Amino acid sequence: MLNIIVLASGRGSNLAAIQEAIEKGELPGQIRAVISNKKEAVALAFAAAKGIPALWVNPKEADGRLGYERRLLKAVEEIGSDCLVLAGYMLMLGSEFIQGYGKPILNIHPALLPAFPGGAAQKDALAYGVKYSGCTVHFVDEGMDTGPIIAQTPVPVLDDDDEEALTARILAEEHKLYAKVLSWLAQGKISRQGRKVTVSGGGSSL
Numbered sequence: 277m278l279n280i281i282v283l284a285s286g287r288g289s290n291l292a293a294i295q296e297a298i299e300k301g302e303l304p305g306q307i308r309a310v311i312s313n314k315k316e317a318v319a320l321a322f323a324a325a326k327g328i329p330a331l332w333v334n335p336k337e338a339d340g341r342l343g344y345e346r347r348l349l350k351a352v353e354e355i356g357s358d359c360l361v362l363a364g365y366m367l368m369l370g371s372e373f374i375q376g377y378g379k380p381i382l383n384i385h386p387a388l389l390p391a392f393p394g395g396a397a398q399k400d401a402l403a404y405g406v407k408y409s410g411c412t413v414h415f416v417d418e419g420m421d422t423g424p425i426i427a428q429t430p431v432p433v434l435d436d437d438d439e440e441a442l443t444a445r446i447l448a449e450e451h452k453l454y455a456k457v458l459s460w461l462a463q464g465k466i467s468r469q470g471r472k473v474t475v476s477g478g479g480s481s482l
């Protein structure tokens with residue numbers, strides 16, 4: 277049983293997909309809490325409606341980024357978890373937090389990393405003219421979307437795509453990929469040596 281804490285800044289559709297996978301019995305785990313840096317995050321409202329503890333940690337009340345991350349780490353440690361799952365969490369995490377937590381931290385990104393890191397991945401993919409983009413689940417390190425890649429799903433870019441259409445097509449795959457990767461993690465199937473991540477019994481792409 278994987279004890280998950282989700283960090284989210286916004287809409288929370290990946291959070292909802294993970295919770296749905298748990299409820300359907302596809303992911304042997306539980307979401308112990310949802311934490312956001314944004315008071316108005318829909319993800320917090322979703323958690324509250326599901327009876328999952330929902331916590332706002334206000335970056336503005338803390339003493340800079342380090343102070344905020346220390347508060348965040350304290351909150352995470354008090355709750356207890358096996359992993360942190362970033363689902364539309366739009367702040368980077370520093371090394372003190374990552375080392376201090378000491379357990380897997382996962383993120384999902386709406387592009388085939390290392391292409392198009394950052395906050396405008398779908399727009400950047402369209403502007404570049406790639407024929408395929410997709411989504412990536414990776415371990416979090418100190419860089420911007422640079423951690424070891426666990427799994428990716430390619431998604432075609434169509435000639436008449438705009439940002440909205442491409443975003444929606446990728447998001448549908450994100451929802452499947454994140455739940456799948458977390459079920460691998462729950463089953464102890466993921467191992468990591470340096471940058472190379474392997475999934476026993478196959479995996480890495482859907």
Ligand code: GAR
Nearest residue numbers: 286287288289290363364384385386
């Ligand atoms: C998702 O597309 C996720 O991949 C992206 O934010 C969206 C959150 O949606 N994350 C990043 O761009 C991180 N660099 P959601 O709140 O509906 O899950």
